[in-house]
Amino acid sequence: MPDKRLKVVVTRRLPEVVEARLSELFDVTLSEGDVQMTREQLIDAVRRADVLVPTITDIVDAGVLAQAGENLKLIANFGAGVDNIDVATARQRGIHVTNTPGVLTDDTADMTMALILAVTRRIPEGLAVMQKGDWNGWSPTALLGGRVGGRRLGILGMGRIGQAVARRAAAFGMEVHYNNRRRLRPEIEEDLGVRYWESLDQMVARVDILSINCPHTPSTFHLMNARRLALMKPTAVIVNTSRGEVIDENALTRMLRSGAIAGAGLDVFEHGHEINPRLRELPNVVLLPHMGSATVEGRVEMGEKVIINIKTFDDGHRPPDLVVPAML
Known part of the structure; x- marks a missing residue:
């Protein structure tokens, strides 16, 4: 049968x-x-x-x-x-x-925080020193990173994952800002303790860390283009656990190489697994193989x-x- x-x-x-x-x-x-x-x-x-x-x-x-x-x-x-x-x-x-x-909300939000800490505290650089056997003992000026508490985090895309990131960031003492296609209801904003920016340009110019948590659509393709990336502080860090196409990867690479942006943590890339080789070489970048949901x-x-x-x-x-x- x-x-x-x-x-x-x-x-x-x-x-x-x-x-x-x-x-x-x-x-x-x-x-x-x-x-x-x-x-x-x-x-x-x-x-x-x-x-x-x-x-x-x-x-x-x-x-x-x-x-x-x-x-x-x-x-x-x-x-x-x-x-x-x-x-x-x-x-x-x-x-x-x-x-x-x-x-995958919690898994991706966890990875977002992991990348924020990895970049700001220079964890991969410390790991490389240990793996190479180059550590000669503690030094008061070695591998100095930055404290995340008190920093402004900007979240681009405030859906389920963005909100989960906001809750985690608040626990680390961060000041959370966000831009979204639609503003959250007042009671949700109050619960999360977040500030809404209607203008993405104004938000990215003010935050210390920018987390990309929006989907890839025609309207979000290269939303973080060269012009918008240039608005970021030279001390700022950008993290992406959403979709690589949201960032102009070539423009980001140029700015990271020149020091116009301090660092980046990327779990996704514009061209899938074909990553700009210049991006791989940068010490101020943490690259992961799309592990956010793993x-x-x-x-x-x-x-x-x-x-x-x-x-x-x-x-x-x-x-x-x-x-x-x-x-x-």
Whole structure:
């Protein structure tokens, strides 16, 4: 008797518990190796799947969707962001798109604070000294960083993650400012103890640390461009755990090299894993390989959301994390 279960194709390795549950519920094809699919492999996947489970590194654009088979009805993205998917084209072709929002808030906010501390306290430089065996003992002037307490933190994007960063920063004694597409309700501002700036230019010119926590959309592409980066204090630090495309990476590199900006902590990059080589060489920059959401708990919760979205869709109901173009 033929298998009537949904044919689900997963593009990357997921936590074992997630893969096991997918295998129980669906006719699933799992990734054998943890490497990104080629475009040809991705096209083959959409041709034979009822449901595609891609990750943020899989570019499901109009060209890929044009090759999709008639049975593809759901793209259940393993990730909160969906800028890797042409959602509008998918909808036009009758293909639903879901994501996994909300589960990575605390993990990403923790990493934001980790980067703030790493840059301002020069932690990687100290680590390098120890690993090289160059430490000759304590010195009163060695590797002097800066105290975060009392500094002004500017948060660009005050959604769930931005608010979680604000709460953590307040615990460190920081003065929190923010810019957002929409101002928060007064009671939320009071609870968080934050100050709203309608003008991003005015905010970035006044803060000591700027945290990027907004999504990548057409309106936020290079929001931190050369002109806006030049407004920052020469003693300021910029941290990005959101999307690399929000910052003009070449402009940032030039300013970090010249000392126009004091430092940066980056977990995401404008061109994915292809990072400006000049950026790698700078001692005042902390670079991480997109680790913001890399916790066991977070990855499993993402997988659980993917499964719930597929199962709900299979049962004939609206998936709880359905993405529509108006949301973007």
